Amino acid sequence: MTISQDLFERAQASIPGGVNSPVRAFNGVGGTPLFITKAEGAFTFDADGNRYIDYVGSWGPMIMGHNHPAIKQAVHEAVENGLSYGAPTEAEILMAEKVKELVPSIEKVRMVSSGTEATMSAIRLARGFTGRDKILKFEGCYHGHADSLLVKAGSGALTMGVPNSPGIPEDFAKHTLTVSFNNLDEVKAIFAKYADEIACIIVEPVAGNMNCIPPVPGFLEGLRDVCNEYKSVLIFDEVMTGFRVALGGAQAYYNIKPDLTCLGKVIGGGMPVGAFGGKTEIMDYIAPVGPVYQAGTLSGNPIAMAAGLKSLELLSEPGLHDKLEAISKALCEGFEVGAKKAGIALTTNYAGGMYGFFFTDAEKVTTYKQATECDLERFKRFFHLMLEEGVYLAPSAFEAGFVCAAHTEQEVQETIAAAERSFAKL
Ligand code: PLP
Numbered sequence: 001m002t003i004s005q006d007l008f009e010r011a012q013a014s015i016p017g018g019v020n021s022p023v024r025a026f027n028g029v030g031g032t033p034l035f036i037t038k039a040e041g042a043f044t045f046d047a048d049g050n051r052y053i054d055y056v057g058s059w060g061p062m063i064m065g066h067n068h069p070a071i072k073q074a075v076h077e078a079v080e081n082g083l084s085y086g087a088p089t090e091a092e093i094l095m096a097e098k099v100k101e102l103v104p105s106i107e108k109v110r111m112v113s114s115g116t117e118a119t120m121s122a123i124r125l126a127r128g129f130t131g132r133d134k135i136l137k138f139e140g141c142y143h144g145h146a147d148s149l150l151v152k153a154g155s156g157a158l159t160m161g162v163p164n165s166p167g168i169p170e171d172f173a174k175h176t177l178t179v180s181f182n183n184l185d186e187v188k189a190i191f192a193k194y195a196d197e198i199a200c201i202i203v204e205p206v207a208g209n210m211n212c213i214p215p216v217p218g219f220l221e222g223l224r225d226v227c228n229e230y231k232s233v234l235i236f237d238e239v240m241t242g243f244r245v246a247l248g249g250a251q252a253y254y255n256i257k258p259d260l261t262c263l264g265k266v267i268g269g270g271m272p273v274g275a276f277g278g279k280t281e282i283m284d285y286i287a288p289v290g291p292v293y294q295a296g297t298l299s300g301n302p303i304a305m306a307a308g309l310k311s312l313e314l315l316s317e318p319g320l321h322d323k324l325e326a327i328s329k330a331l332c333e334g335f336e337v338g339a340k341k342a343g344i345a346l347t348t349n350y351a352g353g354m355y356g357f358f359f360t361d362a363e364k365v366t367t368y369k370q371a372t373e374c375d376l377e378r379f380k381r382f383f384h385l386m387l388e389e390g391v392y393l394a395p396s397a398f399e400a401g402f403v404c405a406a407h408t409e410q411e412v413q414e415t416i417a418a419a420e421r422s423f424a425k426l
Helices: 003-014 069-079 090-102 115-130 184-197 219-230 302-315 320-341 368-372 376-388 409-425
Strands: 036-040 043-046 051-054 108-112 134-139 176-180 198-203 233-237 260-263 274-278 347-351 354-358
Touching: 051 409, 069 302, 090 108, 090 274, 090 302, 108 115, 115 134, 115 198, 115 233, 115 260, 115 274, 134 184, 176 184, 184 198, 184 219, 198 219, 219 233, 320 347, 320 354, 320 409, 376 409
Parallel strands: 134 176, 134 198, 198 233, 233 260
Antiparallel strands: 036 043, 043 051, 108 274, 260 274, 347 354
């Protein structure tokens, strides 16, 4: 028995499923999750002393690499002054100013403590601002686990949502409309049906929770137009893409201006942070200036602000995002070449510092349906072969991969070589 196996058995006796967030349990790939003891740069180390080239990066935040000395130093300095005050600090202003500078569609921003809080609050704000109840989301997009957002499409086209978890009343879910990602016709049809009842569209501008699926040309532009026409609020959920796809997020990469933006992951540099922001006219609708209530005991926490600010400062180095995209591209091309040599059908997608690969005959994957039709068994075997090779990929075929500034040419080439050997064994 490995130490990780032993720890997993022990964990299950006192933590549901042995984990504090479901995907960590390896249900998507089988086997025992690795228990991590430390992480440094491009690597994580497990309790059995194995070292892995890491493409999970704590599910996105560790874009500068693990345990970055400058971020660690910023945290140490902040800790000296106390852990939390529950009162305003200058660090919160600096953070707000930095976010506005990097993401110009954001005129005002409110800090929260997770991505879920950011999307949940943005939706409430959009509903309060428009006085409408319905929201539109896309099948396969994940926006955290708030009740309105854990909803899947009803059967048949243009139906109302149904809860995808017990505990969510149907009366809540019915206000969430769900259509296909990258399908503008469905968006237009549902707006034609519900016209001025829809408060907002919420979308991952690059879908990262059904593997990695970038928007097809015209899709995001079309959402912008529809929202303008029906006076709905366009919310980009950039919890994953923010500061990763480009310094200014996916909205900079694709040059589309949403009304509200949700942020998380990278903005906290590894600490629990989220944020939502956008047009002043909408943001001033929240308390204490406006009527929509939103609050948080630890919102804008000084240690989290210190880690996040330093992370954003480091990320602002010119050329860094070009480097991240070059790493994603090299991995995708390397995987495609390796798979081809082994006669394995594979296609890839990437946008900036996120990427995905699909075991499928399809030339390109642009829809949720295509993502679900890929060879999941092959993915599971490949995941474990790569783990044996010392490469830690996301333990699910429906998660994007994340590269970081600490992945050097050497790690990338080692990963591609490991993939080539693994494809040959599939
Ligand atoms: N939105 C997106 C696009 C996400 O990928 C996630 C988490 O993975 C969330 C929201 C929820 O963020 P958190 O897990 O910090 O609550």
